Amino acid sequence: MSTETGSGWAEHARAVLDQSGHRKARARDALIDLLASQPCALSALEIEDHLRDDGRRVARASIYRILELLADQGLVSRLELGDGTSRYELIDPAGEHHHHFLCDVCGNLLPFDDRDLERSIDRLARRLQFDARDHEVVLHGSCSGCRS
Amino acid sequence: MSTETGSGWAEHARAVLDQSGHRKARARDALIDLLASQPCALSALEIEDHLRDDGRRVARASIYRILELLADQGLVSRLELGDGTSRYELIDPAGEHHHHFLCDVCGNLLPFDDRDLERSIDRLARRLQFDARDHEVVLHGSCSGCRS
DNA sequence: GTGAATGCAAACTCTTTGCATGACT
């Protein structure tokens, strides 16, 4: 499922960029392909490592610039989960999204979703006097492998 | 109410530190008093500014070290809300807590709480296979003053 | 050819660490 979402997203992302007048670009294509293949969020430095390992080396500054562009276009979201770095993951054009559990022991990052939670947040956003376009839920604790 | 919570917390914090063998300390007292007076989370640099304005100047390195100590003792929580900095706020010993709305336009930070949301998160944590000790919910959008 | 995209290096911000000085018991 995540693969299908991802490859659909890659096409979508290229179409959006094309329509907004951006040229074909090697580094950007590499990032889009990588993000499309990921089940969960990656940091900029993790992205750099993956791309290098794949033989598609992209300069660090370019990675940040491309991620900023993709975020501005609403194609990726930027998350801070509490370990001092930003992480990036694709935004499903259909609106599907998940939240994150971060193991404070080993740093492992696990996605989850929960309909009930989403409903609560929707109700809450409606109740409040501000316009909530996005939300983020992070659970902290220890994962099954790290339980003390 | 937040004042009462805060001053109760200051006593509590000093008791906890005393019991864990920490000495009386000028800089730490200044931070505890400041945190106790705040309705919402502050960054380390904001803390530095407030303390300087109050004539209780504390070195930046000490601020970070004290915040780390307080966090280790379970007295403050460290939050990352998506603007690249960490923020700190007291943890109410009675377990009361709030979450945050961050205005992406002006950077304003607003606390809110919601029973229904807490219930959803509790149910979710029980359902999942990992041990969730803490959670954080951040809403992003534009506040009433910044609505386009 | 023109302007966008990229790479490289330097700058910047936030945070942490090392070491000397000062304060509490």
Added chain:
DNA sequence: AGTCATGCAAAGAGTTTGCATTCAC
């Protein structure tokens, strides 16, 4: 006196910016 706490300065990590080069159109 002994050791914890603090300040100062330097080092680190992540991120951003400036500028020259390369590439798409």
